[in-house]
Amino acid sequence: MRQExxxxxxxxxxxxxxxxxxxxxxxxxxxxxxxxAQYVEEIRVREGRPLMIHGGGREYFVRQxxxxxxxxDEGYLVTRQDTSMLLxxxxxxxxxxxxxxxxxxxxxxxxxxxxxxxxxIVLEDGKxxxxxxxxxxNIRIPREVTGVADKVxxxxxxxxxxxxxxxxxxxxxxxxxLIRDIARQLSDGFSKFKGIKVSIVDERSEIAGCLNGxxxxxxxxxxxxxxxxxxxxxxxxxxxxxxxxxxITDEIGRTEDVGAVLExxxxxxxxxxxxxxxxxxxxxxxxxxAGLLEEKVFERILILGNxxxxxxLENVYDGRSLEKVLAKSLR
Amino acid sequence: xxxxxxxxxxxxxxxxxxGSRLANRYSLRVLDIRLFQGAFSELESEIIxxxxxxxxxxxxxxxRRHEGLARFFYAVGEKLNNKxxxxxAEAWEASLFESKPFLNIDQEEYEIIGQFGRHLGVSDKEGxxxxxxxxxxxxxxxxxxxxxxxIRYEKMYRSLGLLGGLALALxxx
Numbered sequence: 085m086r087q088e089x090x091x092x093x094x095x096x097x098x099x100x101x102x103x104x105x106x107x108x109x110x111x112x113x114x115x116x117x118x119x120x121a122q123y124v125e126e127i128r129v130r131e132g133r134p135l136m137i138h139g140g141g142r143e144y145f146v147r148q149x150x151x152x153x154x155x156x157d158e159g160y161l162v163t164r165q166d167t168s169m170l171l172x173x174x175x176x177x178x179x180x181x182x183x184x185x186x187x188x189x190x191x192x193x194x195x196x197x198x199x200x201x202x203x204x205i206v207l208e209d210g211k212x213x214x215x216x217x218x219x220x221x222n223i224r225i226p227r228e229v230t231g232v233a234d235k236v237x238x239x240x241x242x243x244x245x246x247x248x249x250x251x252x253x254x255x256x257x258x259x260x261x262l263i264r265d266i267a268r269q270l271s272d273g274f275s276k277f278k279g280i281k282v283s284i285v286d287e288r289s290e291i292a293g294c295l296n297g298x299x300x301x302x303x304x305x306x307x308x309x310x311x312x313x314x315x316x317x318x319x320x321x322x323x324x325x326x327x328x329x330x331x332i333t334d335e336i337g338r339t340e341d342v343g344a345v346l347e348x349x350x351x352x353x354x355x356x357x358x359x360x361x362x363x364x365x366x367x368x369x370x371x372x373x374a375g376l377l378e379e380k381v382f383e384r385i386l387i388l389g390n391x392x393x394x395x396x397l398e399n400v401y402d403g404r405s406l407e408k409v410l411a412k413s414l415r
Numbered sequence: 416x417x418x419x420x421x422x423x424x425x426x427x428x429x430x431x432x433x434g435s436r437l438a439n440r441y442s443l444r445v446l447d448i449r450l451f452q453g454a455f456s457e458l459e460s461e462i463i464x465x466x467x468x469x470x471x472x473x474x475x476x477x478x479r480r481h482e483g484l485a486r487f488f489y490a491v492g493e494k495l496n497n498k499x500x501x502x503x504a505e506a507w508e509a510s511l512f513e514s515k516p517f518l519n520i521d522q523e524e525y526e527i528i529g530q531f532g533r534h535l536g537v538s539d540k541e542g543x544x545x546x547x548x549x550x551x552x553x554x555x556x557x558x559x560x561x562x563x564x565x566i567r568y569e570k571m572y573r574s575l576g577l578l579g580g581l582a583l584a585l586x587x588x
Contacts, residue, residue: 107500169502172503176468177468177469177470177495177503178466178469178536179536179537179538179539180463180466180536180538180539180542181466183539183540
């Protein structure tokens with residue numbers, strides 16, 4: 085491998101996302117200086133418009149030679165051929181095999197990266213049937229953060245057992261990143277905690293980032309993932325078949341989810357889950373979450389926020405007494 | 416005299432072989448069309464029922480005994496697996512061209528099969544189903560035509576080779 089290519093790969097966090105790029109775009113992007121490339125979070129490819137990168141709170145247009153610029157007229161104009169080749173590589177030459185993903189508007193690629201898509205929607209009976217004439221791509225470079233759960237683990241485990249926990253947070257505060265790392269640590273074990281069997285119901289393929297059912301993110305050696313499965317049905321399947329000690333799932337919010345969570349808890353399985361809410365008070369105003377809180381099924385309630393930056397652990401409550409367990413916010 | 420008989424029988428033998436070669440081409444063409452029909456239905460079920468990715472499908476299809484078809488599918492799969500700048504259509508067309516010497520199909524079939532590559536991998540399942548229906552229909556037509564040609568010409572070339580050889584031998588002696 086050429087040194088340039090190696091640098092390029094390293095700068096993009098060694099993600100396989102860049103493998104799906106057509107040769108021409110790869111060549112252009114490999115010209116991005118390493119100090120810029122290492123912060124790239126998104127590569128935006130839009131047909132007929134300049135190639136852009138976003139990251140570290142900044143955005144640049146990318147010139148033909150790969151140098152970032154703020155002048156949009158200098159940016160490399162993405163051609164029809166670039167986008168159609170990108171779509172072919174992205175779907176592994178098989179659009180029919182990613183129909184379901186197209187309906188959801190994104191495709192997961194090897195390495196856990198995700199590519200968001202936009203184009204023309206085809207409707208059938210008022211429902212989205214598929215996406216056509218795809219011409220906008222948002223290639224997200226995954227930057228997995230292992231160790232974000234370090235601060236949380238002491239609050240959700242006692243000796244070698246896990247407590248039923250729910251994490252409340254507003255959007256974009258790192259809920260998914262956090263439970264992914266919790267899954268990894270419970271599964272692999274940490275300090276004195278011996279690894280246990282973990283199952284994940286990953287309805288939106290965000291926790292494990294599965295490709296053909298194989299997790300692309302680090303979710304631990306004792307972890308089984310039901311990918312793209314509705315939460316309630318998934319939890320029931322796992323209880324019956326995978327004998328997990330803990331089930332992890334994202335964003336509960338429907339009545340049937342609550343039923344499944346209770347069923348799991350009654351089978352002696354621990355649950356760790358999340359929900360959209362900024363505080364316990366706010367959660368108590370949402371009928372479904374309020375029901376869960378009232379039943380006092382969760383032993384721990386964790387609140388995420390951004391008082392000390394994204395992903396701050398603002399508070400930890402005892403789920404039964406609603407007393408604070410955490411003295412001050414942690415990051 | 417002995418020499419004459421030897422020469423005559425050599426002539427008859429060679430022209431007989433030539434005749435049967437020409438005749439064989441007709442049945443080989445029918446055979447190849449049928450094999451392509453089989454391969455296309457395999458391709459169809461891989462795409463529509465198993466939703467396998469095309470590079471893997473071609474790798475699988477390359478495991479067949481017929482040299483021409485094996486070479487063809489292997490070549491397409493290889494081009495796609497190497498993530499070269501080939502689109503599916505281009506990989507398909509280029510591979511068909513490369514394997515043509517190992518196939519016994521006529522220009523008509525060559526074009527029908529060649530054009531099929533344009534639809535491959537770029538549409539949804541429904542789109543593929545239609546394309547497969549179409550190509551199978553076309554190949555059935557070609558098979559019928561090829562079979563008619565075989566019935567008409569196979570015997571003729573075989574007898575022509577033998578009789579032509581005899582006539583030539585008589586003339587020369």
